Amino acid sequence: MSDIYDVIIIGGGPAGLAAGLYASRSRLKTLILEKEKMGGQIVTTDEVANYPGSIENASGPSLIKRMVEQAEEFGAEIKLDEIKEVDFEGKIKVLKGSKGEYKAKSVIIATGAQPRKIGCPGEAEFTGRGVSYCATCDAAFFEDMEVFVVGGGDTAVEEGMYLTKFARKVTIIHRRDELRAAKSIQEKAFANEKMHFMWDSVVKEIKGDGIVESMVVENVKTGELTEIVADEEDGTFGIFVFIGFLPNTQLFEGIIDMENGYIVTDQDMKTNIPGVFAAGDVRAKSLRQVVTATGDGAIAAIQAEKYIEENFEE
Amino acid sequence: MIELNKENFEEEVLKAEGPVLVDYWGPTCEPCKALMPHIHELAEKYGDKVKFASLDITKARRLAIKQKVLGLPAIIMYKDGEEVERLAESEATAEAVEEMVKKYI
Numbered sequence A: 001m002s003d004i005y006d007v008i009i010i011g012g013g014p015a016g017l018a019a020g021l022y023a024s025r026s027r028l029k030t031l032i033l034e035k036e037k038m039g040g041q042i043v044t045t046d047e048v049a050n051y052p053g054s055i056e057n058a059s060g061p062s063l064i065k066r067m068v069e070q071a072e073e074f075g076a077e078i079k080l081d082e083i084k085e086v087d088f089e090g091k092i093k094v095l096k097g098s099k100g101e102y103k104a105k106s107v108i109i110a111t112g113a114q115p116r117k118i119g120c121p122g123e124a125e126f127t128g129r130g131v132s133y134c135a136t137c138d139a140a141f142f143e144d145m146e147v148f149v150v151g152g153g154d155t156a157v158e159e160g161m162y163l164t165k166f167a168r169k170v171t172i173i174h175r176r177d178e179l180r181a182a183k184s185i186q187e188k189a190f191a192n193e194k195m196h197f198m199w200d201s202v203v204k205e206i207k208g209d210g211i212v213e214s215m216v217v218e219n220v221k222t223g224e225l226t227e228i229v230a231d232e233e234d235g236t237f238g239i240f241v242f243i244g245f246l247p248n249t250q251l252f253e254g255i256i257d258m259e260n261g262y263i264v265t266d267q268d269m270k271t272n273i274p275g276v277f278a279a280g281d282v283r284a285k286s287l288r289q290v291v292t293a294t295g296d297g298a299i300a301a302i303q304a305e306k307y308i309e310e311n312f313e314e
Numbered sequence B: 001m002i003e004l005n006k007e008n009f010e011e012e013v014l015k016a017e018g019p020v021l022v023d024y025w026g027p028t029c030e031p032c033k034a035l036m037p038h039i040h041e042l043a044e045k046y047g048d049k050v051k052f053a054s055l056d057i058t059k060a061r062r063l064a065i066k067q068k069v070l071g072l073p074a075i076i077m078y079k080d081g082e083e084v085e086r087l088a089e090s091e092a093t094a095e096a097v098e099e100m101v102k103k104y105i
Helices: A014-025 A040-044 A060-073 A135-142 A154-163 A183-191 A290-311 B009-014 B030-046 B061-066 B094-103
Strands: A004-010 A030-034 A077-080 A083-087 A093-097 A101-109 A113-115 A146-150 A169-173 A195-198 A201-208 A212-219 A225-229 A238-241 A245-247 A276-278 B002-004 B019-025 B051-056 B074-079 B082-088
Touching (some): A004 A014, A004 A093, A004 A290, A014 A030, A014 A290, A030 A101, A040 A113, A040 A135, A040 B030, A060 A077, A101 A290, A135 A154, A135 A238, A135 B030, A135 B061, A146 A154, A154 A169, A154 A183, A154 A238, A169 A201, A212 A238, A276 A290, B002 B009, B009 B019, B009 B051, B019 B030, B019 B094, B030 B051, B030 B094, B082 B094
Parallel strands (some): A004 A030, A004 A101, A030 A077, A101 A276, A146 A238, B002 B051, B019 B051
Antiparallel strands (some): A083 A093, A093 A101, A113 A245, A201 A212, B074 B082
């Protein structure tokens, strides 16, 4: 039974790393599987100001680096592999990845979510050519240029503020007539003279020749269409999209109970399958933040330990 | 891997014969930094058949934009100085890059 893990955690973001820390600290044989890069969405964030105890100027990457070190210190094993198929039917759960097969007594799903797309013509074609979902990755291209940020939540406004450090003008395009972002963030945004706002507006089409050159925006109240064309000298502008997230749950469709694509759990992070837990942004819940993700991860790990004690004899 | 800049880009990429892979990256782009070691591995593995190069866009922003790169990471394959294939942002995974490289060897 030596090749069978007590817990396998799918996903190396804050939820998965917290689960890994708690599980390995409880002396469970723990494996964290991450498909691409450790950290999840938080690594694209320049500033993590709302995680309790995070030091001044803590960035997403620096916080994740410490979380990884901490989990490894307690003995959690980390592997980079993408899981393609899961079999949760037996008492021992089987996960098939592109590099190998993994077995465990319990599984914690912490696959997170990814940015939601606008879904308009031109968006896919111009991704990486002016359309971006990562301000820290792409802000440098737009130094002294114009950028537009689509969305009105915390992320949209905060990333818009970050972009003002590079761009000469940042315009938030929001479908409603007021922001959804926290009041403290809004106040800062309204006080920043580089920030501008287009209310009641949605992007209908993105156009250009190899890079973004113009876009069509619709006023949802009047139906009026406006074409925004790049400044002649700049030749282009940026469109940064922050309109929420889509959970990474395709792998579990028809296997685990979901609600709008998010995995349903009870308050102990238990899914409808015994021994399978979910934690973090992938779970149906009201607040998706690092602080709630790590809380979920800790609970899931402790519940996995309890499940193993009750269901497996040593 | 060759480090590209404004001075050598034309010579090393646009005037080069055969396949050249350019890894466009930036120091604040975490996905780029996560991908970089994999590109180095591929350079070890296929470096005799494909030229591997990287460009820090913060040092050559206009040049990158001229190549129609406005987002990172961007992995572009050039052949005889012409762009033939590109993997942008979330498409640019280690696996996808290797698949692309194999097509041009």
